Every structure is written in structure tokens, then in C-alpha cells.
Amino acid sequence: MVSVLVNGACGRMGQAVLKAVQEDSELKLVGAVDLQGGMDAGELVGLPACGVTVETDLAAALTRCKPEVMVDFTRPDVVFSNVKQALSAHVSPVVGTTGLSEEQKAEIAALAEKEATPAFIAPNFAIGAVLMMVMCKQAAKYMPDVEIIELHHDKKLDAPSGTAVQTAAMIAEVRKKHVQGNPDEKEKLAGARGADYEGMHIHSVRLPGYVAHQEVIFGGLGQTLTIRHDSLNRESFMPGVVLAAKKVRGLKGLTVGLDKLLEF
Numbered sequence: 001m002v003s004v005l006v007n008g009a010c011g012r013m014g015q016a017v018l019k020a021v022q023e024d025s026e027l028k029l030v031g032a033v034d035l036q037g038g039m040d041a042g043e044l045v046g047l048p049a050c051g052v053t054v055e056t057d058l059a060a061a062l063t064r065c066k067p068e069v070m071v072d073f074t075r076p077d078v079v080f081s082n083v084k085q086a087l088s089a090h091v092s093p094v095v096g097t098t099g100l101s102e103e104q105k106a107e108i109a110a111l112a113e114k115e116a117t118p119a120f121i122a123p124n125f126a127i128g129a130v131l132m133m134v135m136c137k138q139a140a141k142y143m144p145d146v147e148i149i150e151l152h153h154d155k156k157l158d159a160p161s162g163t164a165v166q167t168a169a170m171i172a173e174v175r176k177k178h179v180q181g182n183p184d185e186k187e188k189l190a191g192a193r194g195a196d197y198e199g200m201h202i203h204s205v206r207l208p209g210y211v212a213h214q215e216v217i218f219g220g221l222g223q224t225l226t227i228r229h230d231s232l233n234r235e236s237f238m239p240g241v242v243l244a245a246k247k248v249r250g251l252k253g254l255t256v257g258l259d260k261l262l263e264f
């Protein structure tokens with residue numbers, strides 16, 4: 001049995017994780033933290049009362065509940081501090097919150113080694129999204145001209161999405177040095193061509209109605225290839241979160257990406 005504290009428990013993802021943890025026979029919910037507390041973590045998600053009350057002080061909750069794992073779905077501006085607190089308390093973070101910089105990830109990796117406490121970060125916990133990224137990496141070897149369109153709900157704080165950045169990074173690993181598009185191109189309206197990741201353009205759409213979607217379009221001579229993934233609800237992320245919570249204590253240092261826990 002792996003003991004779990006959920007940070008960001010009242011959020012869209014936090015509530016889905018509270019439910020998934022309580023419904024899994026190999027995980028035990030021992031703590032829940034959010035900015036507002038006081039409610040039972042079972043009742044909050046429509047399950048019977050479980051005796052775990054949502055608290056507001058992460059440091060105090062880590063010390064009192066002594067979880068093996070902290071699952072974090074909070075905000076891009078607080079996740080780095082949360083992860084450092086968890087590692088200092090020898091609690092393994094399983095992080096879904098996006099927005100960590102490469103420098104912050106390097107610091108987390110160093111702290112995980114120093115504290116001998118493994119950590120796990122995934123920009124996307126949905127198996128279909130992981131497969132999309134792996135397939136994009138394969139396609140880019142043969143079709144290096146590519147643009148990424150990510151579409152999310154309009155409450156999302158960060159752009160581009162962590163998934164889009166991770167996809168571009170994986171494509172960049174295999175793409176030979178390559179200039180795409182017209183070098184003389186000029187934007188008539190700033191931002192028209194989206195963000196630029198090593199020459200790949202990323203376009204972010206934010207609208208009510210969406211959950212999390214991404215389309216990666218490769219262009220070649222007389223043809224295009226589109227690889228698309230759609231998360232239709234937040235349950236789509238739960239098998240990945242549950243898997244990471246069960247596996248993280250057996251890892252070493254920092255692991256980034258759900259693909260590292262799967263066999264291909």
C-alpha cells in the first residue's frame with residue numbers, strides 16, 4: 001500500500017485524483033491540501049466520508065501525515081516550492097502541474113539525489129497523449145516540417161501547454177538541423193505564427209468546451225500527416241497518475257515523462 005497526499009485537492013485535477021486514489025486498492029489517501037480546507041476529502045468528491053480533512057498548510061500536512069507520495073496538481077507559480085518542501089520531508093513528488101522551467105527541473109533533480117528521494121514529473125498523464133508524443137518523434141525523422149496546435153479549456157493559466165513543449169522537445173531530439181517555412185516571412189499581426197520552439201511553431205487555442213487536445217501536423221511533398229489526441233475528461237489522466245504514484249518510490253533521482261514507465 002502506498003500512502004498519498006494530494007496537493008491542490010479541490011481543483012479540477014485534484015478532485016479526480018482524490019477519487020482515483022480512494023478507489024484504488026493499492027493506494028491509501030492520508031492527506032489533502034488546498035488553499036481552503038475543512039471539508040472531508042471523500043465527501044468532496046461524492047464518496048463516503050474518509051476521515052481525511054483538506055488542510056491548508058502543506059509543510060504541516062507533510063510532517064503530520066508522513067505520506068510516501070505527494071501528488072501535485074496546483075499552479076505553475078507554486079509547484080516548484082511544493083516539490084522542494086516534499087523532497088526535504090523525504091516525500092516523493094508526483095507532479096502534473098505544468099510550467100516548471102528547465103533550471104527548476106535541474107534543481108529538483110539535484111535535490112532528489114541529495115535527499116535520496118525519487119521524484120516524478122509528467123507534462124501529460126494520458127496514455128494517448130504519451131503515444132502521440134512517441135509517434136511524433138518517429139514521424140519527425142521522415143517529415144521534419146511540423147506545426148503544433150494545442151487546444152485547452154479557457155481556465156488554463158499557462159501557454160503553450162506543457163504537452164506541446166514536451167512534444168516539441170522530443171521532436172527536436174531527432175530532427176536534423178532544419179529551417180522550415182519562408183525565411184522572408186513577416187507577421188502582419190504580432191503572434192500570428194505562434195510561439196517558436198527551435199523553429200517549430202506552437203499555436204495555443206483557449207475556449208470553453210475544450211478539455212485538453214493537441215494536433216501535430218507534419219507536411220511533406222504533396223502530403224500532410226496529422227497526429228491528434230483528445231482528452232475528453234479528466235479521468236483520462238487517472239491511470240497514469242495512479243501508475244506513477246505506485247512506481248515512483250522504486251525510481252532513482254528525477255524521472256520526467258510517463259513514457260519512462262511504459263514499455264514500447
Ligand SMILES: NC(=O)C1=CN([C@@H]2O[C@H](COP(=O)(O)OP(=O)(O)OC[C@H]3O[C@@H](n4cnc5c(N)ncnc54)[C@H](O)[C@@H]3O)[C@@H](O)[C@H]2O)C=CC1
Binds near residue numbers: 007008036095098
Ligand atoms: N500533467 C497532466 O497530465 C495534467 C496537468 N494539468 C496541470 O495541472 C495543474 C492544475 O490544473 P487544474 O486542476 O485544471 O487547475 P485548478 O485551478 O482546477 O486546480 C488547482 C488547485 O490548486 C489549488 N492551489 C493553488 N495554489 C495552491 C497552493 N499554494 N497550495 C495548495 N493548493 C493550491 C487551487 O486552489 C485549486 O484548487 C495545471 O498546471 C495544469 O496544466 C492538468 C491536467 C493534466
Ligand SMILES: O=C(O)C1=N[C@H](C(=O)O)C[C@H](O)C1
Binds near residue numbers: 124125157211
Ligand atoms: O491545464 C490542463 O488542463 C492540462 N495541462 C497539461 C499541459 O499543459 O499539457 C496537460 C493536459 O494538456 C491538460
